[in-house]
Amino acid sequence: xxxxxxxGKLVRLVAIDLEEDTRLLSEWDxxxxxxxxLISESAGRYNPKQIKExxxxxxxxxxxxxxxxxxxxxxxxxxxxxGFDWVTRSAWVGxxxxxxxxxxxxxxxxxxxxLLRYAFTVLNLQRVNLNVFDFNQRGYLSYKKSGFKEEGRxxxxxxxxxxxxxxxxxxVLRSEWEELxxxxxx
Amino acid sequence: xxxxxxxxxxSLLLEPYDPEKDAAVEAGFTxxxxxxxxxxxxxxxxxxxxxxVKKKREEQLKRIAESRDSFLFAIRLRDDQQFIGVLELPxxxxxxxxxxxxxxxxxxSLEAKHLAEVLKMGLRYAFEELDMAVxxxxxxxxxxxxxxxxxxxxxxxxxxxxxxxxxxxxYWDRLIxxxxxxxWKTRNSEE
Numbered sequence: 001x002x003x004x005x006x007x008g009k010l011v012r013l014v015a016i017d018l019e020e021d022t023r024l025l026s027e028w029d030x031x032x033x034x035x036x037x038l039i040s041e042s043a044g045r046y047n048p049k050q051i052k053e054x055x056x057x058x059x060x061x062x063x064x065x066x067x068x069x070x071x072x073x074x075x076x077x078x079x080x081x082x083g084f085d086w087v088t089r090s091a092w093v094g095x096x097x098x099x100x101x102x103x104x105x106x107x108x109x110x111x112x113x114x115l116l117r118y119a120f121t122v123l124n125l126q127r128v129n130l131n132v133f134d135f136n137q138r139g140y141l142s143y144k145k146s147g148f149k150e151e152g153r154x155x156x157x158x159x160x161x162x163x164x165x166x167x168x169x170x171x172v173l174r175s176e177w178e179e180l181x182x183x184x185x186x
Numbered sequence: 187x188x189x190x191x192x193x194x195x196x197s198l199l200l201e202p203y204d205p206e207k208d209a210a211v212e213a214g215f216t217x218x219x220x221x222x223x224x225x226x227x228x229x230x231x232x233x234x235x236x237x238x239v240k241k242k243r244e245e246q247l248k249r250i251a252e253s254r255d256s257f258l259f260a261i262r263l264r265d266d267q268q269f270i271g272v273l274e275l276p277x278x279x280x281x282x283x284x285x286x287x288x289x290x291x292x293x294x295s296l297e298a299k300h301l302a303e304v305l306k307m308g309l310r311y312a313f314e315e316l317d318m319a320v321x322x323x324x325x326x327x328x329x330x331x332x333x334x335x336x337x338x339x340x341x342x343x344x345x346x347x348x349x350x351x352x353x354x355x356x357y358w359d360r361l362i363x364x365x366x367x368x369x370w371k372t373r374n375s376e377e
Contacts, residue, residue, distance in 0.1 A: 042281040087230050088352045127349055152345030154364045157320050158282045164319065169345045169362065 008110040013065035022048040028098030038096040067111045076102045079111050089126035112146040120174050127173045134166040147172045147180045195303050200259040208269045209240035215292030224290045270296050273308050283319040285312045301335045313370045322364040328353050340373045341365045
């Protein structure tokens with residue numbers, strides 16, 4: 001029996017339901033802090049139809065999943081791999097927990113753990129990248145826990161809530177991720 | 187009133203890109219790995235046909251006209267109008283006032299001669315005309331001339347993405363350099 005690679009200790013990753021989940025994604029955007037933590041561009045509002053049209057156009061170029069709690073099957077966030085470069089075997093990851101009550105409880109870290117396992121053992125990637133903003137300390141620490149290393153930052157690249165902030169670049173190599181797996185098992 | 191021209195320098199012109207004329211020449215440039223990697227016109231770096239370049243540049247110009255969040259210039263020699271490459275701001279983030287920039291010159295000897303001049307024009311345009319707060323660009327140690335030119339102009343290495351580029355049979359780090367408008371003003375205050 002093959003292990004379910006997309007299930008972790010707290011959550012599983014499930015494909016998006018374009019009819020049901022677009023409503024959820026639109027609702028999460030009501031929380032502008034969620035958007036400011038997730039995207040570098042300005043926060044905005046989009047209705048479920050607009051979101052559905054976006055995914056109908058773009059979904060083939062990304063691996064997009066909803067994060068679902070094992071405990072009650074509630075969908076609480078999103079995670080995706082995009083920007084694949086098949087020469088360097090790298091991709092970018094984006095992650096957000098839309099339901100505020102589940103922030104800081106390990107769901108994002110568990111989802112990232114699943115996604116990295118998928119990226120390295122199924123997609124055969126060599127490295128995974130992400131951007132995080134300097135005010136997102138919770139995200140930064142979670143990514144470090146998952147194996148990402150900071151590779152530098154562009155000072156003052158972003159403007160959020162009227163203040164300039166740094167755009168941080170993080171990356172994890174497959175060799176580093178494999179080493180981390182060994183350490184975790186020991 | 188204005189002492190500096192934005193689209194003319196000592197030996198170069200920044201002109202509108204003309205897909206009818208420039209695409210065939212640019213297709214020849216993509217035989218050089220550095221150019222093909224920089225343009226990313228064909229996905230993975232490889233030589234692409236005049237037809238493909240024309241199609242992609244036409245699509246790009248259409249997108250630019252619609253969204254206004256990127257810019258494309260043809261670089262021409264001032265003496266004889268020869269098309270030698272492109273200057274691009276492939277992504278301008280208006281809410282953040284941050285732009286990415288790349289200058290690509292097809293011939294290596296012309297690149298050595300003119301890269302600094304065109305990058306300076308690009309930085310001036312971004313800072314003094316578009317009022318960008320930060321401009322960033324990427325290269326690596328696999329392009330020593332480009333890296334040195336960026337550093338000489340005052341850009342600083344901010345990010346080293348390990349093993350992010352594959353060229354000449356091995357992995358290289360991708361370096362991201364940036365400059366802030368304040369730094370640009372300090373360095374160019376006498377002009």
